[in-house]
Amino acid sequence: xxxxxxxxxxxxxxxxxxxxxxxxxxxxxxxxxxxxxxxxxxxxxxxxxxxxxxxxxxxxxxxxxxxxxxxxxxxxxxxxxxxxxxxxxxxxxxxxxxxxxxxxxxxxxxxxxxxxxxxxxxxxxxxxxxxxxxxxxxxxxxxxxxxxxxxxxxxxxxxxxxxxxxxxxxxxxxx
Amino acid sequence: xxxxxxxxxxxxxxxxxxxxxxxxxxxxxxxxxxxxxxxxxxxxxxxxxxxxxxxxxxxxxxxxxxxxxxxxxxxxxxxxxxxxxxxxxxxxxxxxxxxxxxxxxxxxxxxxxxxxxxxxxxxxxxxxxxxxxxxxxxxxxxxxxxxxxxxxxxxxxxxxxxxxxxxxxxxxxxxxxxxxxxxxxxxxxxxxxxxxxxxxxxxxxxxxxxxxxxxxxxxxxxxxxxxxxxxxxxxxxxxxxxxxxxxxxxxxxxxxxxxxxxxxxxxxxxxxxxxxxxxxxxxxxxxxxxxxxxxxxxxxxxxxxxxxxxxxxxxxxxxxxxxxxxxxxxxxxxxxxxxxxxxxxxxxxxxxxxxxxxxxxxxxxxxxxxxxxxxxxxxxxxxxxxxxx
Amino acid sequence: xxxxxxxxxxxxxxxxxxxxxxxxxxxxxxxxxxxxxxxxxxxxxxxxxxxxxxxxxxxxxxxxxxxxxxxxxxxxxxxxxxxxxxxxxxxxxxxxxxxxxxxxxxxxxxxxxxxxxxxxxxxxxxxxxxxxxxxxxxxxxxxxxxxxxxxxxxxx
Numbered sequence: 225x226x227x228x229x230x231x232x233x234x235x236x237x238x239x240x241x242x243x244x245x246x247x248x249x250x251x252x253x254x255x256x257x258x259x260x261x262x263x264x265x266x267x268x269x270x271x272x273x274x275x276x277x278x279x280x281x282x283x284x285x286x287x288x289x290x291x292x293x294x295x296x297x298x299x300x301x302x303x304x305x306x307x308x309x310x311x312x313x314x315x316x317x318x319x320x321x322x323x324x325x326x327x328x329x330x331x332x333x334x335x336x337x338x339x340x341x342x343x344x345x346x347x348x349x350x351x352x353x354x355x356x357x358x359x360x361x362x363x364x365x366x367x368x369x370x371x372x373x374x375x376x377x378x379x380x381x382x383x384x385x386x387x388x389x390x391x392x393x394x395x396x397x398x399x
Numbered sequence: 400x401x402x403x404x405x406x407x408x409x410x411x412x413x414x415x416x417x418x419x420x421x422x423x424x425x426x427x428x429x430x431x432x433x434x435x436x437x438x439x440x441x442x443x444x445x446x447x448x449x450x451x452x453x454x455x456x457x458x459x460x461x462x463x464x465x466x467x468x469x470x471x472x473x474x475x476x477x478x479x480x481x482x483x484x485x486x487x488x489x490x491x492x493x494x495x496x497x498x499x500x501x502x503x504x505x506x507x508x509x510x511x512x513x514x515x516x517x518x519x520x521x522x523x524x525x526x527x528x529x530x531x532x533x534x535x536x537x538x539x540x541x542x543x544x545x546x547x548x549x550x551x552x553x554x555x556x557x558x559x560x561x562x563x564x565x566x567x568x569x570x571x572x573x574x575x576x577x578x579x580x581x582x583x584x585x586x587x588x589x590x591x592x593x594x595x596x597x598x599x600x601x602x603x604x605x606x607x608x609x610x611x612x613x614x615x616x617x618x619x620x621x622x623x624x625x626x627x628x629x630x631x632x633x634x635x636x637x638x639x640x641x642x643x644x645x646x647x648x649x650x651x652x653x654x655x656x657x658x659x660x661x662x663x664x665x666x667x668x669x670x671x672x673x674x675x676x677x678x679x680x681x682x683x684x685x686x687x688x689x690x691x692x693x694x695x696x697x698x699x700x701x702x703x704x705x706x707x708x709x710x711x712x713x714x715x716x717x718x719x720x721x722x723x724x725x726x727x728x729x730x731x732x733x734x735x736x737x738x739x740x741x742x743x744x745x746x747x748x749x750x751x752x753x754x755x756x757x758x759x760x761x762x763x764x765x766x767x768x769x770x771x772x773x774x775x776x777x778x779x780x781x782x783x784x785x786x787x788x
Numbered sequence: 789x790x791x792x793x794x795x796x797x798x799x800x801x802x803x804x805x806x807x808x809x810x811x812x813x814x815x816x817x818x819x820x821x822x823x824x825x826x827x828x829x830x831x832x833x834x835x836x837x838x839x840x841x842x843x844x845x846x847x848x849x850x851x852x853x854x855x856x857x858x859x860x861x862x863x864x865x866x867x868x869x870x871x872x873x874x875x876x877x878x879x880x881x882x883x884x885x886x887x888x889x890x891x892x893x894x895x896x897x898x899x900x901x902x903x904x905x906x907x908x909x910x911x912x913x914x915x916x917x918x919x920x921x922x923x924x925x926x927x928x929x930x931x932x933x934x935x936x937x938x939x940x941x942x943x944x
Binding site: 225226227228229231232233234235236237238241246250251253257259261265268269289291293297316317318319320321322323324325326327328333334336337338347348349350351352353361365370387388389 | 417518531602
């Protein structure tokens with residue numbers, strides 16, 4: 225005997241909804257948010273506006289981390305030592321995305337990456353996009369390698385708002 | 400601590416879009432599990448429920464909303480949630496209720512209805528990322544998998560062909576599962592080439608390396624030894640449970656290895672008295688929302704050395720007739736991925752395997768002990784259960 | 789919009805955003821039959837559990853008490869009763885309404901549950917628990933709660 229037996233469930237096709245084979249109703253949540261950036265990210269964004277990447281350091285385990293935080297999640301001690309790290313780093317990993325945040329296909333692929341930031345502890349970085357690395361997969365895979373050196377490309381100073389997008393992307397840097 | 404048995408398991412068909420409401424899906428799965436256990440709702444002393452983000456349904460208090468379909472009307476009820484790890488966390492949560500001696504029976508229900516989310520469930524997944532430092536980049540959920548997969552492949556020099564083999568194995572296994580989602584496997588002749596030729600979504604992830612969007616539910620009936628001995632002569636016991644959470648600062652750690660899965664597995668092995676998991680686990684259902692994840696998790700579970708799982712896969716070790724059958728159900732790639740219910744489907748599969756009731760999916764080797772594992776959130780959550788007979 | 793502009797108020801930065809999702813629901817197996825009957829025949833249906841001797845509104849395909857599958861459908865009488873009620877003075881965005889809106893929980897004798905809906909064609913001082921009401925249906929019905937415009941005191 226094979227279990228499960230006689231499982232239930234009535235599958236529908238998209239078409240069933242379009243032609244009204246079954247009834248549907250729609251709802252849009254009317255909820256907007258205003259998130260306070262908090263202490264650490266607030267200061268991080270102040271730094272980005274000035275073209276600087278700020279990190280915090282734990283006085284106990286000596287880790288230097290981005291994004292900065294006011295506590296060390298390992299030692300559970302305050303992290304109150306702020307340091308400016310470099311706007312260069314190395315690609316820890318990357319991918320090539322053909323879809324937007326809501327799965328709309330993209331004409332030109334994006335290249336998300338985790339960049340290990342110079343001046344932080346080994347292996348510590350943040351996610352951002354790579355740029356100036358080509359428009360199609362072949363080109364991108366030829367030019368982007370794990371471990372390669374990259375540098376932040378900033379928005380012009382007068383256009384920065386204090387946001388992660390003040391860095392437009394990271395681009396390959398000559399060794 | 401009371402010994403806890405699994406008496407029955409149930410599930411719905413897995414579907415891209417179910418006509419049923421979430422409550423109705425929950426009832427369909429729960430009712431099957433109770434029937435299989437030979438119990439009625441009157442015998443259920445408490446209910447443990449899992450379901451993933453409320454954002455999928457746009458229903459706040461989803462646990463309470465689903466409760467009557469889960470048989471929880473006027474009963475002690477608790478919902479837990481650890482993202483994709485929830486499906487296996489469900490049985491851990493139910494185990495607590497019975498192991499504590501507080502209840503003799505517990506109905507465990509896992510439900511997910513993703514299809515209501517528009518324009519696509521990805522739009523809800525987007526909110527798992529940090530709203531300050533990640534979401535403004537236009538991120539979708541596939542990014543983090545693609546980034547982790549590439550890291551894993553780079554560190555161990557794993558060819559994409561090997562990852563594609565996982566899809567082929569699981570999707571072909573899934574054809575033998577009566578609940579598999581329609582169209583999830585292109586056909587019985589599926590090859591590695593087909594997988595590699597499928598659309599690139601977020602490189603290196605191809606369409607056929609990703610589990611689909613799914614509606615469905617699964618359920619289990621747990622009981623104390625006292626009740627189990629009365630109800631069945633082939634009880635399946637919960638021998639070990641383990642769970643672990645890593646930091647949400649996922650860009651501060653190396654994604655090539657899931658340490659949190661290892662810690663969860665070690666916890667479960669210790670409880671089960673397992674010292675050599677590669678010999679003592681006979682069938683395994685690791686979480687496979689993406690093809691590489693199965694290999695990644697097998698390593699985290701200590702069932703393969705770091706970087707060794709791809710080679711064992713190539714040797715056929717993880718086939719149904721292999722030494723360590725992995726995802727004989729078809730897994731999320733071959734049956735479907737209703738987030739919270741997918742992990743519970745894996746526990747149900749181990750239950751049926753141990754009872755010799757998996758029919759065409761039954762693995763070739765004799766099995767006395769099996770393991771199910773789920774993963775969740777920003778590469779963070781490991782949940783593990785070891786069942787034995 | 790997912791995440792938008794950052795405000796700077798004193799030393800506090802605030803990031804604005806929303807969830808960016810909406811939902812499309814099917815009514816389920818029981819709901820489909822209920823709303824079809826309402827749209828096509830203008831009647832309210834309930835399901836009945838013979839074992840528990842209970843009738844459920846809105847109808848369910850299972851009995852939440854004994855978990856049996858429910859296959860017995862019954863048509864409710866055209867008149868129900870106000871079990872409890874309230875008056876709304878503000879809309880969802882806290883705007884003052886020109887006229888208060890009466891909302892009632894309408895139940896039917898011998899039936900578990902009921903329907904929450906607006907009351908119409910009624911003076912505020914008339915509204916009371918136990919008031920006998922009937923549904924006023926939309927002329928054009930599409931299947932949904934909007935097919936009932938409101939309940940009004942029943943006319944003999």
